[in-house]
Amino acid sequence: MAKDGIRAIEGTRDYFGVDGIRFEKAFGAAAEIFSRYGYEKITSPVFEATGLFARSIGEATDIVEKEMYTFTPGSDSITLRPEGTAGVIRALLQHSMHKQGGLVKLWYGGPMFRRERPQKGRQRQFHQVGIEAVGSGDPLLDAEVIRMGLAYYERLGIGGVRLRLNSIGCAKDECRPAYRKLLKDAIAPKLGEFCKTCQGRFEKNILRILDCKNESCKKLAADLPKSHEKLCGECDQHFTAVKEGLDAHGAQYDVDPTLVRGLDYYTRTVFEYTHSALGAQDAIGGGGRYDGLVEELGGPATQAVGFALGVERIMIAMEALGCCACETPLQVYGIGLGEDCHKAMAGMIARLRNAGISADMDYEGKSFKAQMRAANRRGALVALILGDNELEKGEITVKDMREGGGQETVPLNAGVEAVLQMLP
RNA sequence: GCGGGAGUAGCUCAGCUGGCUAGAGCGUCAGAUUGUGGCUCUGAAGGUCGGGGGUUCGAGCCCCCUCUCUCGCCCCA
Numbered sequence A: 001m002a003k004d005g006i007r008a009i010e011g012t013r014d015y016f017g018v019d020g021i022r023f024e025k026a027f028g029a030a031a032e033i034f035s036r037y038g039y040e041k042i043t044s045p046v047f048e049a050t051g052l053f054a055r056s057i058g059e060a061t062d063i064v065e066k067e068m069y070t071f072t073p074g075s076d077s078i079t080l081r082p083e084g085t086a087g088v089i090r091a092l093l094q095h096s097m098h099k100q101g102g103l104v105k106l107w108y109g110g111p112m113f114r115r116e117r118p119q120k121g122r123q124r125q126f127h128q129v130g131i132e133a134v135g136s137g138d139p140l141l142d143a144e145v146i147r148m149g150l151a152y153y154e155r156l157g158i159g160g161v162r163l164r165l166n167s168i169g170c171a172k173d174e175c176r177p178a179y180r181k182l183l184k185d186a187i188a189p190k191l192g193e194f195c196k197t198c199q200g201r202f203e204k205n206i207l208r209i210l211d212c213k214n215e216s217c218k219k220l221a222a223d224l225p226k227s228h229e230k231l232c233g234e235c236d237q238h239f240t241a242v243k244e245g246l247d248a249h250g251a252q253y254d255v256d257p258t259l260v261r262g263l264d265y266y267t268r269t270v271f272e273y274t275h276s277a278l279g280a281q282d283a284i285g286g287g288g289r290y291d292g293l294v295e296e297l298g299g300p301a302t303q304a305v306g307f308a309l310g311v312e313r314i315m316i317a318m319e320a321l322g323c324c325a326c327e328t329p330l331q332v333y334g335i336g337l338g339e340d341c342h343k344a345m346a347g348m349i350a351r352l353r354n355a356g357i358s359a360d361m362d363y364e365g366k367s368f369k370a371q372m373r374a375a376n377r378r379g380a381l382v383a384l385i386l387g388d389n390e391l392e393k394g395e396i397t398v399k400d401m402r403e404g405g406g407q408e409t410v411p412l413n414a415g416v417e418a419v420l421q422m423l424p
Numbered sequence B: 001g002c003g004g005g006a007g008u009a010g011c012u013c014a015g016c017u018g019g020c021u022a023g024a025g026c027g028u029c030a031g032a033u034u035g036u037g038g039c040u041c042u043g044a045a046g047g048u049c050g051g052g053g054g055u056u057c058g059a060g061c062c063c064c065c066u067c068u069c070u071c072g073c074c075c076c077a
Helices: A017-036 A050-057 A062-065 A085-094 A139-154 A176-193 A196-204 A208-212 A217-224 A233-247 A311-320 A339-352 A368-377 A388-393 A412-422
Strands: A047-049 A079-082 A104-113 A124-132 A162-167 A265-272 A285-289 A305-309 A332-336 A357-363 A382-386 A394-399 A407-411
Touching: A017 A050, A017 A104, A017 A124, A017 A139, A017 A311, A047 A050, A047 A085, A050 A062, A050 A079, A050 A085, A050 A368, A085 A104, A085 A124, A085 A305, A124 A139, A124 A311, A139 A162, A139 A233, A139 A265, A139 A285, A139 A305, A162 A233, A176 A196, A176 A217, A196 A208, A208 A217, A233 A265, A265 A305, A285 A311, A305 A311, A332 A339, A332 A368, A339 A357, A339 A382, A339 A388, A339 A412, A382 A388, A382 A412, A388 A394, A407 A412
Parallel strands: A332 A357, A332 A382
Antiparallel strands: A047 A079, A104 A124, A124 A305, A162 A265, A265 A285, A285 A305, A382 A394, A394 A407
């Protein structure tokens, strides 16, 4: 029902009920798994100087060209972050974390903003959890990062995640630039046979021709040289070591020569997690190595690797797979009859909460029956009943709400104890 | 930015070629049961039929405009 009035902005959503639980689970699992691998949480601002994103993501990418929310209050130009890495690396440099010795492992989570047309699994405000491991080029670190992503999905009960892997080489002349030239030479004579967008990509970003979804382009691309077969010696060794690092732990993956990620800063390893439950936007996470970014942002030459996982897409997979999203049931519901009992019950409930028990009561002046129904609907394990006949004697009735459960009447000051005994 | 689909009760939806006070299931509230929930039965509340305009004796239904949601293209999480 589209009532007149203020609605959430197009491409944004409210998370409550089971969605709220799934949303929190996605973040909770991140905290649990990532910290187990030695990552520390960092929370950076959701907006940054526009130039930060332009420099890191790449001027010619769709994100920077047309998807950023940019504001110019006063003489500043600020942008709502379209991804997490740039801000984290900025923070790392600003606080000289890279100078404190050794590898820096950070994780983050929160909203990202891109002004795209919303569709399934794509919103204008969406959420990611991600990690950055800065200060090492060890291929075993790539493998660890990739496996950590798999561990994360597993923790949430998401089975059937597919891992796609590729290497796009490094910036050295004999590596990616040479491969680009190879591609150009191979494509140039047949350029007319490719789709219009690919013809545009030929000059702008030739690697993207590889993952065009147009069927005829796919066929043409199949005969093109593969990036992972044209790597320089060091990149080739690195890629082999990453694969060995995955094999050693039995992680399944598919080397996919068409995997080319859209952000300019990636080097060598790139990977994507996909899931069939999602629809057209089937990537539930992705990442790679970015050995040039720290330097690009004004730091020393530093190797790094990271990933970002899409919370909304994770939630779609959780829903499709029926991953448990049960609310923790209320432990106690208090039923008070009449004004005096209502007051006394408020005190009783307060004592229970102080004792660490989740408890709630009626505040709508409902009938006894209605309060019983409320206790049932809320899933309360125990109901407390306080009417005038109990109150006169200074007692309270404690009822086990389970099928066929009994009840007992105890002195008021023994109520908390009686509840504790009845709870499983 | 460009296409396709859809907007009827809190939710999921039905509503035939236009025809009385617009329906169902679930949920909510109440009663059956004065202080005992779930199951059952009975009843009630709840709708500017997304909005605006048009055609018509008459529009939820037909036409136009508009808004929103949704799926897809592009790109990505």
